[in-house]
Structure formats: C-alpha cells, structure tokens
Amino acid sequence: MKSKKKIVLAYSGGLDTSIILKWLQENYNAEIICYTADIGQKINRKQILNNAKKFGVKNIIIRDLKDEFVKNYVYPMIRGHAIYEGVYLLGTSIARPLIAKDQIRVAKKFKAFAVSHGATGKGNDQIRFELGYYYFGPKIKVIAPWRIWKLKSRTDLINYAKKHKIKIPKDKKGAPPFSVDDNLFHTSTEGKVLENPKNSAPEFIFQRTNSPEKAPNKPSFVTINFKKGDPIAINGKKMSPSKLLEKLNNVAGKSGIGRVDLVENRFIGIKSRGVYETPGGTLLISAHRAIESVTLDKETMHKKDLIMPRYAELIYNGYWYSKERFKLQRVVDLKKNKVNGSVKLKLYKGNIIIESRQTNSSAYSMKKVSFEENKTFNKSNVERFIKYHKKKLRS
Numbered sequence: 001m002k003s004k005k006k007i008v009l010a011y012s013g014g015l016d017t018s019i020i021l022k023w024l025q026e027n028y029n030a031e032i033i034c035y036t037a038d039i040g041q042k043i044n045r046k047q048i049l050n051n052a053k054k055f056g057v058k059n060i061i062i063r064d065l066k067d068e069f070v071k072n073y074v075y076p077m078i079r080g081h082a083i084y085e086g087v088y089l090l091g092t093s094i095a096r097p098l099i100a101k102d103q104i105r106v107a108k109k110f111k112a113f114a115v116s117h118g119a120t121g122k123g124n125d126q127i128r129f130e131l132g133y134y135y136f137g138p139k140i141k142v143i144a145p146w147r148i149w150k151l152k153s154r155t156d157l158i159n160y161a162k163k164h165k166i167k168i169p170k171d172k173k174g175a176p177p178f179s180v181d182d183n184l185f186h187t188s189t190e191g192k193v194l195e196n197p198k199n200s201a202p203e204f205i206f207q208r209t210n211s212p213e214k215a216p217n218k219p220s221f222v223t224i225n226f227k228k229g230d231p232i233a234i235n236g237k238k239m240s241p242s243k244l245l246e247k248l249n250n251v252a253g254k255s256g257i258g259r260v261d262l263v264e265n266r267f268i269g270i271k272s273r274g275v276y277e278t279p280g281g282t283l284l285i286s287a288h289r290a291i292e293s294v295t296l297d298k299e300t301m302h303k304k305d306l307i308m309p310r311y312a313e314l315i316y317n318g319y320w321y322s323k324e325r326f327k328l329q330r331v332v333d334l335k336k337n338k339v340n341g342s343v344k345l346k347l348y349k350g351n352i353i354i355e356s357r358q359t360n361s362s363a364y365s366m367k368k369v370s371f372e373e374n375k376t377f378n379k380s381n382v383e384r385f386i387k388y389h390k391k392k393l394r395s
Contacts (some may be wrong), residue, residue: 003031004029004030004031005028005029005030005031005112005114006030006031006033006107006110006114007024007030007031007032007033007112007113007115007143008103008106008107008110008112008114009021009033009034009035009116010036010037010099010103010115010116010118010129011034011035011052012048012118013044013047013048013052014047015157015161015166015167015168015169016118016157017118018051018055019151019157019161019166020116020118020145021055021057022160022164022166023145023149023151023160024116024143024145025055028143030113030114031058031059032055032057033057033059033061033106033110033112034048034052034057034061035061035063035102035103035106036048036061037063037098037099037102037103038062038063038064038065038066039066039095039099039183039184040066040069040182040183040184040185040242040246041181041183042182043062045062048060048062059110061106065102066241066242067240068098069098069183070241070245071230071241072098073097073098073320074184074185075229075230075241076329076332076333077090077094077315078231078281078284078285079229079230079288080304080308080312080328080329080332081285081289081304082308082311082312083285083308083312084312084313084315084316085262087260087262088260088262088264088276088316089185089260089276089278089281089282089285090316091185091186091188091276091278092125092186093124093316094185095183095185096125096128096132097128097131097132097318097320097321099129099132100128100129100130100131100132100133100135101132101135104132104133104140107137107140108137108140113140114141114142114143115133115137115141115142115143116142116143116144117129117144118145119144119146120146121144122268122270123266123268124266124267124268124317124318126144126147127268127317127318128317128318130144130318131318131319131321132318132321136321179191182207184245184249185245185278185280185281186258186276186278187207187208187276187277188276189201189206189274189276190272190273190274190275193205194273194275205275206259206275207277208249208253208258209253209256209257209258209259209277210253211256212256212350213256213349214256215255215256215348215350216255219346219348220251220254220346220347220348221344221346221347221355222234222248222251222283222344222345223236223343224283224284224342224343225341226287226288226339226340226341226343228336228337228339229288229333230336231244231284231287232244234247234248245280246280247280248279248280248283249279249280251279251280251283251347252279252282252347253277253279255347255348255349255350256349257279257350258278258280258283259276259277259350260276260277260278261273261274261275262274267317282352283345283352286345286352286354287343287345288339291339291357291359292339293364294341294357294359294363294364295338295339295340295359295363296338296339297335297363300334304331304332307331307332310324310328311325311329314328338361338363340359340360341357341358341360341361342359343356343358344356344357344358
C-alpha cells in the first residue's frame with residue numbers, strides 16, 4: 001500500500017495550531033507530523049502530546065533548542081548590538097530562522113512534501129519562517145493556512161473548533177485581550193488592548209519584569225564575564241548559554257529592566273504597536289558595549305555602529321540567512337577574539353549603571369589618558385592634527 005504524503009506542522013498544542021492541524025487533515029490527503037521547537041517559551045509538553053494524539057498524529061516531535069538558540073542566534077546578534085528602530089532587541093525576529101531551519105531538517109528526515117506554520121497574513125513571522133524554509137528546503141512546499149483558508153475571523157475559528165470538537169480554553173472563547181509570543185530571550189505582547197497607541201500599557205500584560213516602582217529599593221550587582229566576544233559566566237561562575245541568559249532574565253526582571261513600548265514599521269508596510277520585555281538581553285547589550293569600549297579600537301567600533309541599523313533591519317525582515325547578513329556578521333566578528341574581560345553592572349529600578357570594566361587588553365592605555373605628564377603621548381603633534389582637519393572643513 002502506498003504511504004501517504006507528509007506535512008510537517010509547526011505546532012504549539014494550542015487552539016490555533018490545533019485548528020490548523022485539523023484543517024490540514026481535511027484539505028490534504030497527507031499524514032501530519034507535529035513539530036515543536038523548545039526555545040524557552042512557556043511550553044506544555046503534556047498538552048502538545050495529548051492534543052496531537054486526539055487527531056491521530058503518530059509523529060510528535062519536541063526539540064530542545066535553547067542552547068543552540070542562545071549560542072548561535074542570540075549571541076551573534078548581541079555582538080552586533082542589533083537594535084531595530086532604536087529600541088527593539090529583535091526577540092521574535094531572531095527565533096524564527098532557527099525554528100524554520102530545524103523544521104526543514106525534520107521535513108527532510110521524514111521525506112515530507114510540505115511544511116506549514118500558523119503565522120497570520122498581516123505579520124512579519126510568515127516572511128521570517130518562509131525565507132528560512134526556502135533557504136534550507138527550496139523544493140519543499142509551504143502551506144500558510146491563514147493566507148488561503150476561508151476562516152476570516154475569531155468567530156469563524158471558534159465555530160470551526162466547535163464543529164470538530166476541538167477543546168476551546170475559557171480565555172479563547174471571546175476576542176483575546178492581547179497576543180503573546182515568548183522565548184528565552186524575550187516576551188512580546190501585541191493586539192487589542194494595545195492597538196490604540198494613545199492608551200498606556202496596562203501593568204497586567206507584563207510577563208517577566210517588575211515595574212520600576214515595585215522593583216527592590218536597594219540596587220543589585222551582577223558581573224558578566226566575556227571571552228572572544230561572548231558571555232561565558234556570571235560573577236565568575238561558568239554557565240551554558242541558556243542557563244546564563246535565564247539567570248540574567250531573573251536578575252534584570254526583578255529590577256524592572258528590559259521593558260520597551262514601541263510602534264514599529266513592519267516589513268509588509270503596516271505599523272504595529274507592541275510591548276517587549278527583554279531583561280537579560282538588555283543587560284547583555286549594555287555589558288557588551290562596555291567591554292568593547294576597553295578592548296576594541298575606534299575604527300572597528302565605529303564601523304560596527306555604522307552597519308548596525310542595516311544589520312538589525314535584515315534580521316527584522318527575515319534575512320538572517322542572506323548573503324548580506326553573513327557579510328555584515330563577518331564585519332561584526334572581525335576582532336571578537338580581542339573582546340575578553342568582565343563588566344560589573346549596578347541594577348536599580350529600571351536603570352543599568354556601569355560599575356567597572358576589567359580586561360587584560362592593551363587597547364585602553366592608562367599611561368596615555370593620565371593627566372600626569374608622560375612621554376607616551378606627544379602633544380606637539382596635536383597642532384598639526386588640527387591644522388590638517390581645518391583644511392577639510394571647506395573641502
């Protein structure tokens with residue numbers, strides 16, 4: 001007997017992807033393989049397994065990708081100091097390429113003819129997923145239900161779920177007050193209660209940070225140790241990438257650090273208001289800039305700052321696997337081997353204060369910056385330097 005064709009679905013176990021699972025079974029004569037990437041989001045393994053099995057799914061794959069996510073996606077982005085439109089640390093943007101890559105790996109393993117995702121037709125994630133799919137599996141078909149099915153509203157989804165006896169959580173029966181996406185790096189909150197930018201974000205939407213008002217009245221301190229451009233330890237204690245970020249999330253979140261409320265320009269041309277929480281990532285970028293300030297030369301640092309907006313935009317738009325991003329990453333990492341040492345941070349009610357920087361690097365010279373007279377810096381050359389640049393004022 002000829003085996004059925006296969007589709008690998010990015011599956012969370014929740015209502016929306018359960019509806020997609022049933023819809024795929026109804027509209028394609030194919031076996032559905034459910035795939036979940038664990039990148040540090042709130043995950044209910046029992047729910048994923050039970051809900052998929054109710055639909056007769058035989059292959060349910062849950063992959064722990066937390067360390068790979070932090071080491072090979074978050075850390076390179078931190079080295080590039082990537083911030084989109086001045087504030088967004090790209091927490092959702094950087095997660096999608098890894099999920100797409102591993103989903104295609106599963107598709108190839110099972111010889112699936114297609115992959116499917118639950119991203120909506122108005123957002124950026126559909127682009128990020130699919131550019132990743134096309135990079136690693138150009139011959140594998142992409143099925144995006146939100147762009148092709150006839151379900152047009154939340155009411156349509158609820159009615160479809162009722163028709164097919166899909167369990168509807170109590171909080172899903174009406175229009176959701178907001179939508180949440182989370183991973184080990186960040187939490188994003190969008191929609192409904194946040195759609196009107198004149199409304200302030202209610203405190204109840206925040207998932208992993210205290211408000212500055214409720215943060216401890218005493219400061220806390222944390223030292224981040226770097227080797228070859230990446231964090232390797234906290235307070236001298238070495239940790240895996242995922243454990244290190246998890247620890248920083250807890251420390252920074254308690255101090256009310258990492259909240260951002262922005263209106264961003266989506267790749268597809270829509271403006272969107274969202275609230276992001278990136279506590280540990282905010283510490284990492286601050287500390288990384290601080291350690292580079294005493295380990296890298298001026299030209300390298302300024303070149304990185306010059307390319308950063310484009311580098312961040314490529315990640316936001318889903319071009320993590322593009323030739324241009326790879327090229328810029330080489331610029332970012334050109335002298336990362338020199339970035340070694342530690343940075344001590346003081347955390348207090350939403351604020352990050354650099355307490356100290358320590359390194360064995362010779363890039364920062366105590367002798368040259370000293371106000372005491374010394375022979376390491378020839379001040380007579382400064383006059384010629386100024387006259388040279390005076391000529392360039394009118395050129």
